Amino acid sequence: MDDQPARVPDDLYQEGRAHDGPLADRLLRLRNMTPDAARLISTLIRARRATSVLEIGTSNGYSAIWFADALRDTGGRLTTVDTEAARVTAALANLERAGVRGYADVRHADGAETLAGTPDASVDLVVLDAERPAYAGYWPHLRRVLKPYGILAVDNVVSHRDQVAAFRELLASAAEFAVDLHEVGDGVLTGVRVR
Ligand SMILES: C[S@@+](CC[C@H](N)C(=O)[O-])C[C@H]1O[C@@H](n2cnc3c(N)ncnc32)[C@H](O)[C@@H]1O
Secondary structure (H helix, E strand, C coil): CCHHHHHHHHHHHHHHHHHHCCCCCHHHCCCCCCHHHHHHHHHHHHHHCCCEEEEECCCCCHHHHHHHHHHHHHCCEEEEEECCHHHHHHHHHHHHHCCCHHHEEEEECCHHHHHHCCCCCCEEEEEECCCHHHHHHHHHHHHHHEEEEEEEEEECCCCCCHHHHHHHHHHHCCCCEEEEEECCCCCEEEEEECC
């Protein structure tokens, strides 16, 4: 990122922390991924030269700014979905503020429905950062929509180990995925579709 957009996610992250701090109800929190996790996934986008990225769980667009910035470099586009309309509105404004609005489609939509409507072998990288118990149900579509050497990135696998256990078992038993756990932020699991 050049200097000006770089300040936007930094400010947004601090705003998110300040917003979430006093809130007891988890669902009211913005729950932005850590800067290290966003940076890792952005690097994967660039290294893969990904042009089609799907994020499930937009919140206020913090991670989407990082991904859209990487997709500006690759000539690609982010689709990011959230079930909360107010968050979609906030994300659009924040992407605009960061100068990367043109590289993202922000949709008020459910992750499972979005995956079900996504064509086979059409996505370079999928980011899961929503309600973790639902991920196991996403699995048949995740397998279907990723391109060869496509990448799955799942946040919070260390911080919420129990909630992703069933999903991790599915991924580990799939011979076509090379799986790695990255001790970054709250723990990022990656699966690369190698065959
Ligand atoms: C952890 S936050 C996402 C944080 C965001 N990726 C970031 O780092 O800035 C999870 C978001 O997932 C959304 N969400 C929950 N269930 C969803 C679903 N089934 N489909 C899409 N979004 C969902 C919530 O409304 C919430 O905004």
